[in-house]
Amino acid sequence: MTDIDSNADSDAGTDVDPDDLSLSDAERDALHELQLGIEHVHRAYGSLLEFHHELGHAMDRMSDAEARLREADHEEWATELRDDHLPTGAISDQWTFELVEEFSTEFLEEVDTFEASVRAELADGVDHVTERRQKRRVRERAETDE
Secondary structure (H helix, E strand, O other), rough: OOOOOOOOOOOHHOOOOOOOOOOOOHHHHHHHHHHHHHHHHHHOOOOOOOOOOHHHHHHHHHHHHHHHHHHOOHHHHHHHHHHHHOOOOOOOOOOOHHHHHHHHHHHHHHHHHHHHHHHHHOOOOOOOOOHHHHHHHHHHHHOOOO
């Protein structure tokens, strides 16, 4: 597995030339699609975290509403809110933190590991092969157009 600093400038000699990897066009395309898919999985995870935080804030506000209902002498509504709505889970009695944990450990980690193993086998662990190739070509074009 090649150790790559993805922020390194190729002029410093630390970047990998993607054409030095023995990848077929089909392998390069497959790896690129896999990596794009993984990026979308991470974005979905971010949306799940946002959902978790937003629902947590909503529950805090509803808890505040319970107190306000009691102050306004609406004990029945306050009790119903406390007993029937606040303790329930978001989905199938699971709280959002449980959904986040399950997604992270049972899906996100597994697909990340899968992608890393495919990348290690096909591209010596080099990440963003297609983008590195594009970077090199854009810079070469800029140099030849000077």
